[in-house]
Amino acid sequence: MTDTNVNVREQVSPEEWQARVDLAAAYRLVADFGWDDLVFTHISARVPGSDHHFLINPYGFLFEEITASSLVKIDLHGNKVMDSPHMINPAGFTIHSAVHAARPDVQCVMHTHSLNGVAVSAQQGGLLPLSQQSLFVLASLGYHTYEGVALNEAEKPRLVADLGERSFLMLRNHGLLTVGASAADAFLAMYIFEAACTIQVRAQSGGGPTIPIAQALVDGIQAQAQQVTRGLGGALAWPGLLRRLDRLDPGYRD
Secondary structure, eight states: OOHHHHHHHHHSOHHHHHHHHHHHHHHHHHHHTTOOOTTOOEEEEEOTTOSSEEEEOOTTOOGGGOOTTTOEEEETTSOBSSOOSOOOOHHHHHHHHHHHHHOTTOOEEEEEOOHHHHHHHTSTTOSOSOSHHHHHHHTTEEEEOOOSSSOOGGGHHHHHHHHTTOSEEEETTTEEEEEESSHHHHHHHHHHHHHHHHHHHHHHHTOSOOOOOOHHHHHHHHHHHHHHHSTTOHHHHHHHHHHHHHHHOGGGGO
């Protein structure tokens, strides 16, 4: 561990440090699963105990390089609230600050430009009920029309309205967004979202007719999801995912 890492850990609360470790882990996992887009997407986490501060990636770092200490702490206006030599992605700030300001229940916001996610976001029908994975998403899915690179403050209320109280948002012609009460929940939601999109693209590429799941099953999935996954289920999968990361490279904890 470098002196810089020690200094960051000494300057923050144990709760914030844990949030940093979990967020860094989420970045590493996104890279490991192949959902990253070089340096051009982002995940954010609210600083525990704060309504106005959150953590986001240093712009220009590959996701596989993110560490707990390299994350940048900013406020809802994009101002750094802790010394950092790194800048942030302004488009990431626009999207994430909008969600964090509107959803106090959300601790983590995850956004990806995965190939399968963008492919489905460009389809007129959006996500179709073709798999069990898709049903969990359809139980809490909104859509947001593409308005260009997310730099316009005026887009924020429309994005927030399209998300509403949901956990999943498909950004048309752009990508996927999930929210959760923890980094674990946001990651698991993205795993399911990406899986549903990948299955849809593969099913459609087979060339034959697909079999949609009956609407009655779509309508009843939310209660089943609560029973099977204890909410989004992040707490079930997260410890094993961290063990996987620790075997690959525990450096995200620095």
